[in-house]
Amino acid sequence: MAAFGLDKSELTIMPVDGPLSGRVTPPGSKSITNRALLLAALAKGTSHLTGALKSVDTKLMAEALRAMGVTIDEPDDTSFIVTSTGRLEAPAAPLSLGNAGTAMRFLTAAVTLVQGTVVVDGDAHMRKRPIGPLVEALRSIGIAASDASGYPPVIVHGNGAFGSGRVEIDGGLSSQYVSALLMAAAFGNGPIEVALTGSEIGARGYVDLTIAAMRAFGASVEQLDAASWRVQPTGYTATDYVIEPDASAATYLWAAEVLTGGKIDLGVASDAFTQPDAKAREVIAQFPHLPAVIDGSQMQDAIPTIAVLAAFNETPVRFVGIANLRVKECDRVAAVATELSRIRPGLGTEEGDDLIVASDPKLAGQVLSTRIETYSDHRIAMSLALAGLKIGGITILDPGCVAKTYPTYWEALKSLGVQLVE
CATH class of the missing domain: 3.65.10.10 (Enolpyruvate transferase domain)
Structure with missing residues (x-):
């Protein structure tokens, strides 16, 4: 009903x-639920997420992760049980994310960890929401990615890793670009520095949410200054996580x-x-x-x-x-x-x-x-x-x-x- x-x-x-x-x-928080779902999907083992939001946006994220080989069970209205090998597999079809901005931005970076080609797309509304700065940042560290004149759909040719070194991003339009890079950076070939190209960033507090969630799943993130962070190549560890x-x-x-x-x-x-x-x-x-x-x-x-x-x-x-x-x-x-x-x-x-x-x-x-x-x-x-x-x-x-x-x-x-x- x-x-x-x-x-x-x-x-x-x-x-x-x-x-x-x-x-x-x-x-439950949509922002935290979608972060936790992705991090659990990138962690080897089984994670229990409680207090989660079940809504269109989080269901789209969960379905996309399932399409990439992650097992996600839903024992009740506020829980997800996520079991993963710690890696994402190439999906059989484009990922369709509706108008879910967090899922679109986070997965655009995360699918670089897939060994193969992934198309990340959304509905007509999403195709009007900019993704260009994130795609440009990915290309700057050698990832083969393209978009439709700065908007979805995005095509990513992943090679199973996120590179190393330094990646710069203009976070003025959305802090989600920064969060997307930070979460994927835990799979670098070496430490990765994520840096803002300017002082402006949309809703900086959401980056703090991202870092807190990353640390809960075992990542090592160091804030170097007000505009840059260093992420160690630790990957993630499955955990039990309560969502506010x-x-x-x-x-x-x-x-x-x-x-x-x-x-x-x-x-x-x-x-x-x-x-x-x-x-x-x-x-x-x-x-x-x-x-x-x-x-x-x-x-x-x-x-x-x-x-x-x-x-x-x-x-x-x-x-x-x-x-x-x-x-x-x-x-x-x-x-x-x-x-x-x-x-x-x-x-x-x-x-x-x-x-x-x-x-x-x-x-x-x-x-x-x-x-x-x-x-x-x-x-x-x-x-x-x-x-x-x-x-x-x-x-x-x-x-x-x-x-x-x-x-x-x-x-x-x-x-x-x-x-x-x-």
């Missing part, structure tokens, strides 16, 4: 007339809590998260007096959530440092601005790569019938749904897109007392 709302074309959120209270446990709840998912619940004056128990303290988006908690807690300028560079996935919250703030909010949001599942800067202004003209506007929200607390209690386009983007659907807690007539189109990272999102809202009309 499909989770609530996943097989429907639209859902209308009914405004709440009181505080939302209750307990909702967010699903998803901080990006938690942001919707934190926002729902402050927007309604409620109390939602997530079962985990906000300071227990190691993911970058947990920084959003401190910002969200300032509602309805959010800062006039919010730098979203290190909590990118939380920005759509905070932008919707900003619509009800006491004063306008400008979001800066969010250019990378233009190359996510959709152009999230444009999408958030467009959909907020669909609720009320001028509510969201773009200025360069900045997003400006013309806050108005009087929006709460109004009926502004609006059909929200979601652009097949889970974060647009989940964040804009929050507007429906205070504004009547908010309808989310394609609600099933939340399955990408939070398949039970609509059930979570219902469990808190939110009425949803299919």
Whole structure:
């Protein structure tokens, strides 16, 4: 049976007339789950991953790894048991990764360890998301790889190893490029230095997540300075690994809590998260007096959530440092601005790569019938749904897109007392 709302074309959120209270446990972290799946697949032996996320993105990663000879069992809704020889085999067909950015970037580097040719591809949305900097970095260390003018599909001719020496990468568009190189670098012929070509890097905290996961699986990673790391050719060791709840998912619940004056128990303290988006908690807690300028560079996935919250703030909010949001599942800067202004003209506007929200607390209690386009983007659907807690007539189109990272999102809202009309 499909989770609530996943097989429907639209859902209308009914405004709440009181505080939302209750307990909702967010699903496991998508970012950590996909890192752990890959590292377990590259480790000889059997690894038990618990607290994992089962969603479209993680299922795509798991299926791709299975296609390369890795055995992955799923004994329950939050566990993976991964058994591997420590090597990936050439798949019989191209790897199809939908619009899963982490899987696409991580596997583009990891399949260099295959002895043979691998095609890494995605859907129409993924073919608009840049991969060029990563492919160029791979070529710079002698790996035969090509892409479609900087975009997927990517064709990699692997030779079973990752070389040695130094590889440089422009991490400005995505920290996932850096993480992809770091994880594959543990299979070098000698130590490998991974270095940034500039000081800019999208969401540096995710690189820290990567390094923590690598070390848990036995890798030796040394940070040389703010822009470079050295990885020893240790490979990985199978291990049991616990995955923490998803901080990006938690942001919707934190926002729902402050927007309604409620109390939602997530079962985990906000300071227990190691993911970058947990920084959003401190910002969200300032509602309805959010800062006039919010730098979203290190909590990118939380920005759509905070932008919707900003619509009800006491004063306008400008979001800066969010250019990378233009190359996510959709152009999230444009999408958030467009959909907020669909609720009320001028509510969201773009200025360069900045997003400006013309806050108005009087929006709460109004009926502004609006059909929200979601652009097949889970974060647009989940964040804009929050507007429906205070504004009547908010309808989310394609609600099933939340399955990408939070398949039970609509059930979570219902469990808190939110009425949803299919």
